[in-house]
Amino acid sequence: MAKIYEDLSQLIKRSRLTLIIFSLLLFLILAFYWKIQILDHQKYWKMAEANHLRSLPLPAPRGLIYDCQRIILADNQPSFKVSLLRESIKNDSQTIERVSQLLNLRTEELKARMDRYRWLQTYGPVIIKDNLKLEEVALIEARREEFPELQLQVEPRRYYPFETTAAHVLGYLQEVSAEEIKNNPYKKWRGGEMIGKAAVEKQYDDYLTGQDGQLIETVDSLGRSLGEVNRIEPIKGQDLVLSIDLDLQKKAEELLEGKEGAIIVLEPGSGECLAWVSSPSYDPNRFITRFSPEEWLSIINDSARPLENRVIRGQYSPGSIFKVVTALTSLETGLITDRTAFFCSGSINLYGKEFACWFKPGHGLLNLPEALKNSCNVYFYQLGRRLNVDTIARYARTLGLGQITGVDMPGEKEGLIPSSDWKKKNQGEAWYPGETISVAIGQGPVLVTPLQVAALTACLANRGIKVKPRVTRLEGKMEAVKDKTGLNPETFEKIIEGMWRSVNASGTGHGAYQPGFDICGKTGSTQVISREKAERMIKRGEEPAKTHSWFTGFAPRYQPQVVVTVLVEFGGMGGQTAAPIAGQMFKLYREKYVR
Amino acid sequence: MLDRRIFKEIDWTTILLMVVISIIGIIFVHSAIYFQASKYVWKQSAWLVVSLLALLILLVIDYKVLLSFAFPLYILMNIILAGLLIFGKPVANTRSWLVFGPFQFQPSELTKLAVILFLARLFSDYKEDRMSFKAFFLSSAIVGLPFILIALQPDLGTALTLIPVLLGTYILAGLPKKYLVVILIISCLVGFIGWNYGLKDYQKKRIETLLVPDQDPRGAGYQLKQSRIALGSGGLTGKGYHKGTQSQLRFLPARHNDFILAVIGEDLGFLGILAVFLIYFIFLFRLFSAVQVSPDRAGVYIAFLSAMLIGCQFMINIMMIVGLFPITGIPIPFLSYGGSSLLTNFLIAGLVINVKMRRFAYVRF
Numbered sequence: 001m002a003k004i005y006e007d008l009s010q011l012i013k014r015s016r017l018t019l020i021i022f023s024l025l026l027f028l029i030l031a032f033y034w035k036i037q038i039l040d041h042q043k044y045w046k047m048a049e050a051n052h053l054r055s056l057p058l059p060a061p062r063g064l065i066y067d068c069q070r071i072i073l074a075d076n077q078p079s080f081k082v083s084l085l086r087e088s089i090k091n092d093s094q095t096i097e098r099v100s101q102l103l104n105l106r107t108e109e110l111k112a113r114m115d116r117y118r119w120l121q122t123y124g125p126v127i128i129k130d131n132l133k134l135e136e137v138a139l140i141e142a143r144r145e146e147f148p149e150l151q152l153q154v155e156p157r158r159y160y161p162f163e164t165t166a167a168h169v170l171g172y173l174q175e176v177s178a179e180e181i182k183n184n185p186y187k188k189w190r191g192g193e194m195i196g197k198a199a200v201e202k203q204y205d206d207y208l209t210g211q212d213g214q215l216i217e218t219v220d221s222l223g224r225s226l227g228e229v230n231r232i233e234p235i236k237g238q239d240l241v242l243s244i245d246l247d248l249q250k251k252a253e254e255l256l257e258g259k260e261g262a263i264i265v266l267e268p269g270s271g272e273c274l275a276w277v278s279s280p281s282y283d284p285n286r287f288i289t290r291f292s293p294e295e296w297l298s299i300i301n302d303s304a305r306p307l308e309n310r311v312i313r314g315q316y317s318p319g320s321i322f323k324v325v326t327a328l329t330s331l332e333t334g335l336i337t338d339r340t341a342f343f344c345s346g347s348i349n350l351y352g353k354e355f356a357c358w359f360k361p362g363h364g365l366l367n368l369p370e371a372l373k374n375s376c377n378v379y380f381y382q383l384g385r386r387l388n389v390d391t392i393a394r395y396a397r398t399l400g401l402g403q404i405t406g407v408d409m410p411g412e413k414e415g416l417i418p419s420s421d422w423k424k425k426n427q428g429e430a431w432y433p434g435e436t437i438s439v440a441i442g443q444g445p446v447l448v449t450p451l452q453v454a455a456l457t458a459c460l461a462n463r464g465i466k467v468k469p470r471v472t473r474l475e476g477k478m479e480a481v482k483d484k485t486g487l488n489p490e491t492f493e494k495i496i497e498g499m500w501r502s503v504n505a506s507g508t509g510h511g512a513y514q515p516g517f518d519i520c521g522k523t524g525s526t527q528v529i530s531r532e533k534a535e536r537m538i539k540r541g542e543e544p545a546k547t548h549s550w551f552t553g554f555a556p557r558y559q560p561q562v563v564v565t566v567l568v569e570f571g572g573m574g575g576q577t578a579a580p581i582a583g584q585m586f587k588l589y590r591e592k593y594v595r
Numbered sequence: 596m597l598d599r600r601i602f603k604e605i606d607w608t609t610i611l612l613m614v615v616i617s618i619i620g621i622i623f624v625h626s627a628i629y630f631q632a633s634k635y636v637w638k639q640s641a642w643l644v645v646s647l648l649a650l651l652i653l654l655v656i657d658y659k660v661l662l663s664f665a666f667p668l669y670i671l672m673n674i675i676l677a678g679l680l681i682f683g684k685p686v687a688n689t690r691s692w693l694v695f696g697p698f699q700f701q702p703s704e705l706t707k708l709a710v711i712l713f714l715a716r717l718f719s720d721y722k723e724d725r726m727s728f729k730a731f732f733l734s735s736a737i738v739g740l741p742f743i744l745i746a747l748q749p750d751l752g753t754a755l756t757l758i759p760v761l762l763g764t765y766i767l768a769g770l771p772k773k774y775l776v777v778i779l780i781i782s783c784l785v786g787f788i789g790w791n792y793g794l795k796d797y798q799k800k801r802i803e804t805l806l807v808p809d810q811d812p813r814g815a816g817y818q819l820k821q822s823r824i825a826l827g828s829g830g831l832t833g834k835g836y837h838k839g840t841q842s843q844l845r846f847l848p849a850r851h852n853d854f855i856l857a858v859i860g861e862d863l864g865f866l867g868i869l870a871v872f873l874i875y876f877i878f879l880f881r882l883f884s885a886v887q888v889s890p891d892r893a894g895v896y897i898a899f900l901s902a903m904l905i906g907c908q909f910m911i912n913i914m915m916i917v918g919l920f921p922i923t924g925i926p927i928p929f930l931s932y933g934g935s936s937l938l939t940n941f942l943i944a945g946l947v948i949n950v951k952m953r954r955f956a957y958v959r960f
Binding site: 008010011012014015016018019022023025026029030032033034036037038040041043044045047048051052218219220226 | 724763766767769821823824825826827828829830831840841844846860864865868869872876879880883884886887889891892895899903906910913914917919
């Protein structure tokens with residue numbers, strides 16, 4: 001036997017060459033593995049961590065808001081919300097469609113919502129529906145496997161147990177807007193977070209907002225939680241005690257039921273507001289949800305403007321209320337004494353124009369307290385004729401008008417105290433002396449907010465010491481913010497005499513009279529009519545030409561404890577509508593606080 | 596009849612390497628499978644025993660005898676493939692499984708064996724220095740027919756594993772440069788037509804993903820991204836056996852087959868990868884070097900084409916999981932989970948050992 005070999009050397013050569021190419025390629029590939037595993041190790045390590053660790057915010061409950069008797073006005077309730085985890089979204093548009101079907105949402109709306117938050121922190125969950133019903137929670141739970149991108153969470157949700165009561169003090173929450181997040185980078189707001197958007201909820205938002213906790217958990221590739229890694233408990237926000245007295249508040253709201261207007265009850269010593277009513281009101285619970293634009297629109301488009309906080313944002317002509325300012329100016333400048341008398345024949349001709357008193361037969365001869373008691377226009381025309389408008393403006397400002405009171409509420413308006421400078425600047429004309437006549441009785445361009453009137457009344461009650469109104473209670477060593485006007489307390493006594501007579505000696509404020517409670521007050525009626533409102537009143541079958549009705553007063557005369565200011569839009573004469581309402585408030589206050 | 600001497604020539608080292616790689620595979624299938632891991636381990640172990648037995652049976656039969664059956668086997672396999680396309684029931688959207696009661700088998704796997712044998716048979720008498728057009732055409736057609744039948748199942752991944760066999764034939768037979776131009780033109784044509792009419796959307800996506808990996812992080816790019824994260828986070832020494840978060844938390848797709856190496860890379864780090872590469876390289880080296888001891892032309896073809904088949908699958912897989920090659924669903928021979936693939940690879944490697952042990956030619960008078 002002999003071995004015979006074919007000549008296979010050519011084939012062997014080719015095979016060897018192939019093996020060499022193979023080896024080189026393998027070496028290059030190994031180098032690539034080196035790059036990934038050794039050089040880029042840190043980068044991929046972080047990506048692996050981010051892959052399997054998920055951080056969830058644990059929302060902190062907001063601080064509760066109490067009234068002065070520790071009754072809860074703003075509470076928290078557990079509520080379910082569902083978020084879409086963007087890290088789990090495999091196919092954006094398809095997922096959005098499926099999810100919107102499951103949750104009965106509109107696809108375009110959901111898409112728009114996802115787009116709005118796209119720029120936020122990449123993996124932050126976006127809340128897509130809240131305040132879920134139990135059936136919806138069950139539905140999502142049951143289909144967990146199909147919808148790993150949905151995340152159910154319990155969040156403490158604001159709840160206002162008294163609904164419309166004190167809504168204008170409390171305010172409401174709404175979802176933080178994308179703009180607000182951008183403009184307040186230091187606030188650490190999350191997308192979809194509810195923040196205070198009005199009144200106390202806004203003013204004390206930082207104080208009420210707690211510190212969110214954080215839950216870090218391990219998840220698998222389907223986003224299912226496999227257990228906690230770390231947990232930082234949320235810290236609840238601080239509680240807030242308001243000076244509001246729920247009983248007085250409710251009573252005041254009841255008295256304004258069906259009317260548009262405002263009531264303020266405050267203590268002149270501390271500036272604490274016990275009642276703060278702007279009517280009509282709204283139910284802040286309806287704003288808590290993030291997703292009901294229709295309802296929201298219906299409220300902001302309501303012509304009665306229920307969201308408007310009339311107490312600080314309604315600017316009204318003060319009418320005869322302003323007579324106290326004119327009187328004070330006249331006394332302080334030495335123009336008159338309290339015994340100076342003028343004759344009222346029912347009207348007076350000044351600068352070639354007829355100015356009428358509201359009381360056609362005329363009041364006859366009267367001095368200052370009587371003029372205040374009867375709210376005689378002619379008497380104050382006489383003063384207006386002798387006064388410079390700038391002098392009146394100076395005293396009005398000294399008393400706190402034409403500027404914000406500084407109450408702890410957002411969005412307060414300044415009102416308007418006209419002067420010759422103001423007219424020149426705004427209308428380009430010189431002031432006519434005839435206009436001063438109107439200003440003297442609170443007509444013309446003068447504008448005040450109900451809270452300014454209440455603060456003015458407190459200043460009168462304090463005999464010249466202004467106090468800054470507040471809706472939160474003074475606690476511990478806190479002190480009321482006071483400011484001296486520097487005016488003579490004696491001057492105030494003279495005006496108070498007139499205000500006392502107005503209520504207690506059958507004056508215009510007689511409607512506020514309460515036996516055994518020394519109320520001093522002043523009425524006001526102003527003819528300001530907007531066409532829109534007049535039309536609405538005609539629709540309701542009411543007399544449209546009615547005037548705004550004012551009453552402001554304090555009690556008792558000496559060592560005053562309480563100020564009540566009432567404004568009823570289109571309420572008619574001040575004595576008819578506002579004064580009796582104020583009387584009711586004084587009565588309740590006395591029953592509750594005066595022993 | 597059988598000469599007892601040849602059994603002393605059995606390349607036990609290569610068989611041992613195959614078994615070692617298979618056992619490493621089984622160990623990491625256990626790490627990769629989250630749920631009922633032991634079931635997979637037992638199944639794969641059983642397949643390993645079956646494959647080993649099949650290998651030993653194959654060794655008994657002289658490869659020259661096998662060559663004489665190459666043509667009928669090739670025809671038979673193509674008929675089965677064609678029949679599967681017409682009558683087969685789709686399993687997981689492909690018609691690649693032959694089901695006999697509880698027993699399932701992929702004929703496409705055994706087809707590889709038939710193709711290798713048939714090509715070896717065809718070129719056993721081909722002594723030209725350069726490849727003729729006839730040979731070029733014939734070999735292309737031999738690979739082309741089952742390629743198309745398998746690609747239509749559709750199982751492009753398995754079909755593509757046939758390409759290295761054809762490539763190997765071209766290399767051995769000495770493909771003239773002018774045919775390279777022809778191949779290039781045909782590839783472009785096929786590529787163009789295939790892209791527009793043939794490829795399924797998911798297949799196109801995979802190729803696009805290779806070019807721009809981050810454009811679709813949850814789709815096709817997702818697999819690549821997760822595989823890279825698994826490897827990269829493994830670092831030098833890895834996170835430890837069963838401790839890789841990427842595989843344990845199931846971020847890594849197809850962990851037990853196509854991406855088994857990523858599991859090893861995550862658990863054992865670069866050192867683990869290096870070890871696997873080294874063992875595999877020794878194994879491939881031994882397959883290729885069988886060419887040098889082959890007694891005849893057919894043996895050379897068998898050894899070389901088999902080495903190409905296994906070697907290229909390995910190369911493609913290790914490139915695929917780091918993004919150097921499109922994700923085509925090609926597993927690593929011996930390492931990845933899968934019964935019929937394990938058996939086929941044992942048989943293909945068995946052919947090489949078969950050739951090697953019969954390296955002494957006896958002239959009969």
